[in-house]
Amino acid sequence: MDHRQPALVGARALPDTTQPSIGRRFMLSLQAADSPRFPTSGFRRWFAERRKRAFTVSRIPFAELDQWYFEADGGNLRHRTGRFFSIEGLRLEDGDRSGPDPARPIIVQPEIGTLGILVKEFDGILHCLMQAKMEPGNIGSVQLSPTVQATRSNYRRAHGGSRVRYLEHFTRPGHPEVLVDLLQSEHGSYFLHKRNRHMVVETTADVPEHEDFHWLTLGQISRLLRQEHVVNMDARTVLSCIPLEPAAGPDGAGFPDAVLHSLGPQAAPRHSDAELTGWLTSARAGADGSVRRVPLTATEADGWIRGPGSITRRGGADFAVIAVRAEADNREVPSWTQPLVELTGPAVHAFIARRLDGMLHVLVRASAERGSLNGPELAPTVQCPPGGTARYLDQVLQAPPDRVHFDVAQSEEGGRFHLARTRNLIVEAEDGFPVDQPEEYRWMTLDQLARMTRLGQHVNIQARTLLACAPSVW
């Protein structure tokens, strides 16, 4: 019997009436390693100048937070307007267990923000309008960000700041210029049910460039992804949603060619799309514990102690809650204070890749984080939090250099995390690496992972970052 669903989610094959496709056009942009519009040499100068600006971020005691306070009843840390986010407690409940799981602090941010990249053709090549943006938790203060990166509190100007630049391009859902418009999850270990709207919008209008913005090709951005702490998390996750369609061609001998081939439509994958969606559905159906928001004080039972300037766990944890004051001259408001989550060390996220049936596959894991809205999503082979352990961590960290095709430290979101550093790796498996894996793992082509990403809320932020970085090995 071979009557399978024709494709992911059984979408009908529609005729391709556009020539060339969006995927082909972005592929051309990826192949443009530099651009006369704004050459990379100029970028380096410009970006270094942004980083030299007068920013000060300093840790402060909670008592010096302005507008933020611990509620008398339950101790949640929140903003006086009720907006932005709050720090509360979260408890996982599983009917199978005898008692409740310990509660731990979690960021509650019900607002869905918009992460948007504006694109435009110059000389036939799509360019992305990227922003040099300061965030208080950023390593290097300024990182390369999407055109728009705003919560609703931002763009409703809850803090009384200036308007969000270029937002007007992202307010026409369903318009033909909207190339990507999806909700995606974010860091379920630290956020409760957090989602962001990811948009890519094409324009043909004249767009004046503010001094903090420049047009770059995907090829330029791809090279910047190889540098430490330059392209921020928000930019990486939007990039991961952009369709790429390499021309069909033979699989070259090298790893970079294999990556390109794996991104292409000619993929002969190990598992059909229907098999993979069934496997993820099964994982989601099996992970049906429920979570309960509890007061932050309920985390004390598990050792979480509020000191004058931090909430830390006796006995250790992967994070702490702290407070900072940020002073900058080019953000929406000149100075502010806020809480941040500080990770207690670097995280390690890695895909192990190997060729199966002549096609490069990555080993993906179906993995739930406690704050994930829809349960398990597709995660990297290795997703190791600060101070934690993970299967295949040693294989990844001890891989011979010629097998490590990507190894770059990047930052998590600087608006919520303080100097959070992740080592992102793509490692080619040794020949002896087992093809057969436990039930929670599956081998997928990059094309399958990319299409799952474009379903929205199927691939986690850690795997999306690695997907965004994969073309940069090429």
Place this chain on the structure above:
Amino acid sequence: MDHRQPALVGARALPDTTQPSIGRRFMLSLQAADSPRFPTSGFRRWFAERRKRAFTVSRIPFAELDQWYFEADGGNLRHRTGRFFSIEGLRLEDGDRSGPDPARPIIVQPEIGTLGILVKEFDGILHCLMQAKMEPGNIGSVQLSPTVQATRSNYRRAHGGSRVRYLEHFTRPGHPEVLVDLLQSEHGSYFLHKRNRHMVVETTADVPEHEDFHWLTLGQISRLLRQEHVVNMDARTVLSCIPLEPAAGPDGAGFPDAVLHSLGPQAAPRHSDAELTGWLTSARAGADGSVRRVPLTATEADGWIRGPGSITRRGGADFAVIAVRAEADNREVPSWTQPLVELTGPAVHAFIARRLDGMLHVLVRASAERGSLNGPELAPTVQCPPGGTARYLDQVLQAPPDRVHFDVAQSEEGGRFHLARTRNLIVEAEDGFPVDQPEEYRWMTLDQLARMTRLGQHVNIQARTLLACAPSVW
């Protein structure tokens, strides 16, 4: 600029290597109005016999509930094992408002159940193995149900009952015989974040028919959907996920032909798929209030009073919580007690349909219910709870008879709802009905609605029921 995403979620068009497709095979089954395998005349006799069996369902005081109790702290109603479901409070929180929303009772059921239909070809026509199943809240005691309808508590035998029949066919996710495998939402007004797994699995094996089960074609089931309270909610929602692919052909003059045409791949829709997904993403991004589980006692402030045999709202509401004792001879266990939600009157769910550009479209609304996991989903034009009001309700209820193409009272899920009756309608709009509608509405073809349904968690249970019923007008 016309470079749109090629299809829903940008899935690539894969070549159709199967002949005929699943959609064509199910279409053949829909066209089989009767079957020699189990003729409808025999079905009537068999079904009437099942309904005559000795079932007793009686309302009891909460104090007579066995294994169920109100927690001393907070008053939640739950099962001693912690399994099945609980009745708690839910409060909607919106940063824009000054104070919290009133809390109301909600069913919390984190377990993801499986609703599965086993299908098999007889004489070249797919048949569905359907069950005559008793549920305590069912109108008529027994209704036609999927092959498998089981929570994890059921199939882990938390109540010590007998095994779930035919479950073994639904435990191989990703196997080629799995034709549908999706998570779908359920009644966000009454359930917190409830999801069920929907599966359709084909078999070629010999399957012994238990006396409560029979093989029926889609055409037979479709005719039963025109009868009141015969096909249960669980069957309807699985049926809504089955792909149907009518042969291309001219749009006949009559409404039934227009329905068939609208289900087909040749649809020339009013809005592109990309427009519709962008519109829904926008609705979801805008509806970012958060919910908080609170103790059931917290609903007292809004007038919810616990009496000896019911939890009702002073001042009225669309539902109450009651308790029943059920005694039957062919369920997993012979007798049990449980809470149920009693709706205080009939609900009305209706699609208004009209031809646009020569193609039948239905008017869909993006609508959030407070317990919806992912925010707004696609809902019928009219979704009116008991005792409520809704835009276009009058147009639907006062439509001339020749415009009302479907008008059947059906039941909501009898395992959680007590005698819950919904009037489901499909009404053809008068010529004067406005094409331009408010932002929360969109005209869609049935093919678009069906493909959105097969994405999972995009179309709500009310709209899925109407989608499942639509082919029965033909």
